Amino acid sequence: MNKIKVSYAPSVRRLPSYLLIAKQALESADEYLSGTFIATELGLEPIQVRKDLSITGISGKPKRGYPVKPLVEAIEAYLNWDRRVDAVVVGAGHLGSALMGFPGFRQHGLHIVAAFDADAKKAGGSIYDMPVYAMADIPARLPTLGVLTAVLTVPSSSAQEVADVLIANGIKALWNFTNVKLKVPEDVVVQNEDLSSGYAMLSIKCRMRRERLS
Amino acid sequence: MNKIKVSYAPSVRRLPSYLLIAKQALESADEYLSGTFIATELGLEPIQVRKDLSITGISGKPKRGYPVKPLVEAIEAYLNWDRRVDAVVVGAGHLGSALMGFPGFRQHGLHIVAAFDADAKKAGGSIYDMPVYAMADIPARLPTLGVLTAVLTVPSSSAQEVADVLIANGIKALWNFTNVKLKVPEDVVVQNEDLSSGYAMLSIKCRMRRERLS
Numbered sequence: 001m002n003k004i005k006v007s008y009a010p011s012v013r014r015l016p017s018y019l020l021i022a023k024q025a026l027e028s029a030d031e032y033l034s035g036t037f038i039a040t041e042l043g044l045e046p047i048q049v050r051k052d053l054s055i056t057g058i059s060g061k062p063k064r065g066y067p068v069k070p071l072v073e074a075i076e077a078y079l080n081w082d083r084r085v086d087a088v089v090v091g092a093g094h095l096g097s098a099l100m101g102f103p104g105f106r107q108h109g110l111h112i113v114a115a116f117d118a119d120a121k122k123a124g125g126s127i128y129d130m131p132v133y134a135m136a137d138i139p140a141r142l143p144t145l146g147v148l149t150a151v152l153t154v155p156s157s158s159a160q161e162v163a164d165v166l167i168a169n170g171i172k173a174l175w176n177f178t179n180v181k182l183k184v185p186e187d188v189v190v191q192n193e194d195l196s197s198g199y200a201m202l203s204i205k206c207r208m209r210r211e212r213l214s
Numbered sequence: 215m216n217k218i219k220v221s222y223a224p225s226v227r228r229l230p231s232y233l234l235i236a237k238q239a240l241e242s243a244d245e246y247l248s249g250t251f252i253a254t255e256l257g258l259e260p261i262q263v264r265k266d267l268s269i270t271g272i273s274g275k276p277k278r279g280y281p282v283k284p285l286v287e288a289i290e291a292y293l294n295w296d297r298r299v300d301a302v303v304v305g306a307g308h309l310g311s312a313l314m315g316f317p318g319f320r321q322h323g324l325h326i327v328a329a330f331d332a333d334a335k336k337a338g339g340s341i342y343d344m345p346v347y348a349m350a351d352i353p354a355r356l357p358t359l360g361v362l363t364a365v366l367t368v369p370s371s372s373a374q375e376v377a378d379v380l381i382a383n384g385i386k387a388l389w390n391f392t393n394v395k396l397k398v399p400e401d402v403v404v405q406n407e408d409l410s411s412g413y414a415m416l417s418i419k420c421r422m423r424r425e426r427l428s
Binding site for chain 2: 008009012013015016017020034041042049079080081085093094095097098099101102104105108149152172173175179181187189190193194195196197198199200201202203204205206207208209213
């Protein structure tokens with residue numbers, strides 16, 4: 001199941017940027033938003049924007065662009081962001097805590113409802129008003145929370161072991177911030193989030209900048 | 215300069231995963247690493263792996279694969295990760311602190327040497343043994359640190375203002391973790407890191423999972 005080919009992955013990754021611009025247009029009470037405007041804002045080609053947005057099923061009107069409210073709704077429906085998804089953060093260190101406080105997620109329907117941490121001193125406390133439980137309490141607590149999604153921010157050394165416990169207790173979707181390639185059953189999905197990928201992009205852009213200046 | 219088209223961006227984003235596998239092979243004293251093995255590990259097509267790696271200039275040998283040490287060196291040289299790059303974190307909240315402690319960055323040559331934060335109580339302290347300075351001290355401190363790269367983890371509401379101050383004081387590369395599309399001069403590069411993009415991918419994978427099961 002992890003090996004589903006999402007051939008339109010780069011398009012999916014750009015949808016949140018389009019959604020942000022569309023929501024700003026909605027707040028400004030604009031009726032239409034042109035693909036060219038979106039393209040200029042994001043430094044993309046207009047044809048790329050049209051191609052990306054077509055996967056959501058929306059189509060623009062010649063010379064006017066996309067109707068704003070249907071555009072917002074089409075992107076949110078396509079991503080399933082018009083419905084609430086509850087999740088737990090597993091590993092409540094700096095990164096896990098940052099994700100619990102990230103304001104964008106709730107706007108996208110993602111509600112982090114609790115955290116688990118190996119540090120017994122954190123258990124019983126709370127982060128951004130959400131309870132923190134002991135890692136050992138996953139089997140007892142997780143099924144009562146009714147969540148299918150976990151954000152994995154534990155140290156890489158314990159990633160597979162913790163993932164196994166989460167899956168044994170009902171987790172079907174893992175957002176994996178460790179650099180471990182997790183082994184999971186066929187019916188569990190994993191999205192790997194590798195911060196090094198972003199740094200690779202920054203490094204290449206810096207290199208192109210130097211080559212252009214020299 | 216922001217609008218340089220990195221048409222091979224998806225390939226660049228995958229290079230850190232290849233590098234991780236190549237370094238593991240190096241530790242195991244393997245002499246060759248096959249593209250097929252890398253593809254299987256990462257759930258990619260072998261032809262995709264060969265195409266991605268070709269941008270670094272490395273080529274494999276028929277039936278043996280890529281020589282491991284030259285493979286590591288080619289990826290690191292291509293990404294400029296064989297040289298040290300110093301950077302500052304600007305906004306030392308949970309996310310900024312997490313990035314200061316991220317073990318992967320030093321392996322890639324990225325050394326975060328200091329942080330700036332708007333919270334006067336944090337100034338004068340340290341995070342992971344790196345000094346935290348007051349945001350107001352950027353003009354006085356930044357030029358003495360000799361860094362060209364800043365990791366921007368301030369609240370979105372102050373992102374542009376802080377970016378302007380950083381650029382006025384010599385920053386040429388911004389790794390932007392806010393959702394603000396920064397306006398910067400031609401000679402400054404920006405890499406936008408949008409956590410929502412990863413969540414969009416997870417959402418689509420969950421949707422495909424449900425559709426497959428229903």
